[in-house]
Amino acid sequence: MTRYAMVIDLRTCVGCEGCVAACTMENHTPFWHNRFRTHIEEQVTGRYPNVGRQFVPRLCMHCEQPPCQDVCPTGATYTTKEGVVKVDQDRCIGCGYCIIACPYGARYPYERDYIKEAKATFGEDIAHQKPHSDKCDFCLHRVRQGMLPACVDTCPLQARIFGDLDDPNSEVAKLVSAGKAKPLRPELGTAPKVFYIGDPQSYVGKDQQ
Amino acid sequence: MTLEFQTIWGELIVIYLFLGGLGGACLSLASIAVYSKRMLPIIAPWSGVTLSAAAETEAEGETESQPNRAFTLTMSLSGVVFLAVGTLMLMFDLLQPEAIIYLLSNPSSWIFWGTLFIGLTLVFGALYGWAQAEPFFQRWSERSSTGGLSKPLRLLTFVGGKLQRGERLFGLLAGWFGFGTAFYTGFLVSMAPSIPFWHTPTLPLLFLVSAFSTGAAYALVVLVFIRHRQEGLEQRIEGFDVGLILFEVLLLLAYFNFASMGSLGVQASINYLMSQPGFWFGALVLGLLVPLALEFWTLFRHERSPRLNTVLSLLSGVLVLVGGYLLRHYVVYAGVFEFPW
Numbered sequence: 001m002t003r004y005a006m007v008i009d010l011r012t013c014v015g016c017e018g019c020v021a022a023c024t025m026e027n028h029t030p031f032w033h034n035r036f037r038t039h040i041e042e043q044v045t046g047r048y049p050n051v052g053r054q055f056v057p058r059l060c061m062h063c064e065q066p067p068c069q070d071v072c073p074t075g076a077t078y079t080t081k082e083g084v085v086k087v088d089q090d091r092c093i094g095c096g097y098c099i100i101a102c103p104y105g106a107r108y109p110y111e112r113d114y115i116k117e118a119k120a121t122f123g124e125d126i127a128h129q130k131p132h133s134d135k136c137d138f139c140l141h142r143v144r145q146g147m148l149p150a151c152v153d154t155c156p157l158q159a160r161i162f163g164d165l166d167d168p169n170s171e172v173a174k175l176v177s178a179g180k181a182k183p184l185r186p187e188l189g190t191a192p193k194v195f196y197i198g199d200p201q202s203y204v205g206k207d208q209q
Numbered sequence: 210m211t212l213e214f215q216t217i218w219g220e221l222i223v224i225y226l227f228l229g230g231l232g233g234a235c236l237s238l239a240s241i242a243v244y245s246k247r248m249l250p251i252i253a254p255w256s257g258v259t260l261s262a263a264a265e266t267e268a269e270g271e272t273e274s275q276p277n278r279a280f281t282l283t284m285s286l287s288g289v290v291f292l293a294v295g296t297l298m299l300m301f302d303l304l305q306p307e308a309i310i311y312l313l314s315n316p317s318s319w320i321f322w323g324t325l326f327i328g329l330t331l332v333f334g335a336l337y338g339w340a341q342a343e344p345f346f347q348r349w350s351e352r353s354s355t356g357g358l359s360k361p362l363r364l365l366t367f368v369g370g371k372l373q374r375g376e377r378l379f380g381l382l383a384g385w386f387g388f389g390t391a392f393y394t395g396f397l398v399s400m401a402p403s404i405p406f407w408h409t410p411t412l413p414l415l416f417l418v419s420a421f422s423t424g425a426a427y428a429l430v431v432l433v434f435i436r437h438r439q440e441g442l443e444q445r446i447e448g449f450d451v452g453l454i455l456f457e458v459l460l461l462l463a464y465f466n467f468a469s470m471g472s473l474g475v476q477a478s479i480n481y482l483m484s485q486p487g488f489w490f491g492a493l494v495l496g497l498l499v500p501l502a503l504e505f506w507t508l509f510r511h512e513r514s515p516r517l518n519t520v521l522s523l524l525s526g527v528l529v530l531v532g533g534y535l536l537r538h539y540v541v542y543a544g545v546f547e548f549p550w
Binding site for chain 2 (some may be wrong): 038075094095101
């Protein structure tokens with residue numbers, strides 16, 4: 001079996017937002033409404049002169065027990081055989097329940113107006129033809145063709161590592177099983193498949209380098 | 210940790226939650242009022258109806274159920290209208306309503322159960338209302354025997370007469386599914402692990418009690434207008450409502466007691482609520498404490514002035530309805546996401 005996962009190294013992310021731009025172009029997300037599938041959270045910690053700046057890339061965690069999938073009434077949210085949580089645009093009614101239920105803020109409403117605007121921006125052949133609740137799908141259309149997700153491909157510092165958790169030789173499997181990369185909010189029991197090296201809530205430069 | 214107020218669910222959902230609870234409770238109360246008089250002394254012992262008195266009135270059968278008809282008919286039809294309008298609000302809120310054909314796909318979602326409960330409540334509530342309206346249709350059709358309306362009225366009377374055979378069953382089913390609808394609204398909101406203020410075991414209970422309290426308040430308003438047909442029911446409902454409001458106050462105390470020492474997200478929600486006069490003055494003082502005092506007064510001093518009692522029970526009914534709406538409004542808007550970065 002394949003279980004795609006991602007490790008994000010907070011020690012190396014410099015917040016260049018290259019991943020955000022690559023994802024936006026690849027997945028036609030409505031950036032003009034400040035809506036993204038992946039985004040960089042910027043945290044400033046401490047007080048002058050002891051300050052730190054932390055960049056935390058966020059995206060769908062592709063949980064093994066996804067609350068968004070549990071609450072979806074139409075079955076529009078489903079998990080693919082590769083363990084990727086995906087949305088079927090044709091089935092999504094856009095009730096917003098999944099957006100409310102997601103503990104990681106990974107989803108946003110792709111409204112009817114956005115489609116028109118996206119067509120004017122990216123051309124007619126866009127990934128969104130119907131209004132729905134949108135989220136990251138690990139660029140499954142690229143991955144199935146042997147490519148990496150756009151954000152991983154573009155990251156100049158290789159802060160994002162993508163691979164198969166079920167392949168013990170993959171870098172993600174090694175980092176996760178060694179305990180170096182950890183999921184966010186494991187206490188919720190959602191079993192995310194996106195892991196972080198470093199604590200998103202504290203400046204990693206101080207205590208982890 | 211990052212705290213972020215939710216902006217996904219707004220006023221349309223608030224209206225839906227309010228009308229869903231109210232409509233479900235109206236049908237449940239219409240059902241209880243006719244078929245379960247024996248339940249009143251148990252669910253509302255302060256209403257002054259004893260078990261033996263309830264058994265006596267039940268034994269009277271038809272003579273007792275007849276004057277209830279105007280009340281139960283108004284309650285069940287109002288319930289159906291409230292639910293239908295609430296569902297319409299939900300439809301307006303959807304991004305892609307044309308995909309609702311897939312609505313019953315996932316039983317682990319509360320919306321699945323909500324759809325089922327609302328649908329069945331609407332169907333059985335309408336059938337129940339139709340069966341009860343049969344005598345009214347008959348009277349109208351006799352009066353307008355020559356007018357253009359006589360044919361449709363005769364058809365309504367005919368079908369209503371047929372439906373009367375299943376009236377008890379329709380009422381019972383509408384009542385139970387109405388209960389399910391009122392109950393589900395709280396479960397719907399509390400299934401949000403990222404919004405700690407909503408994600409509590411108390412919220413579904415609070416919404417249920419508040420739904421029945423607004424249902425009882427609406428019944429009080431209805432009884433002001435059809436009073437001459439109905440003896441004694443007003444006091445029973447008032448007694449029931451007093452108990453519900455007291456329970457609601459206790460639930461709110463438990464809720465806030467838990468939340469005041471809760472996580473940062475919960476505290477942000479509480480701070481928001483306390484900064485809103487619409488919540489603490491509107492929902493708590495005007496929507497709960499004032500009607501509680503008014504209903505207590507009319508319940509125990511009802512012999513003094515029937516006219517004043519009518520005004521007070523109308524006032525407390527309206528206040529509880531407004532309070533129930535404000536409670537849902539502020540609970541929904543106080544939802545704060547707790548993100549782990």
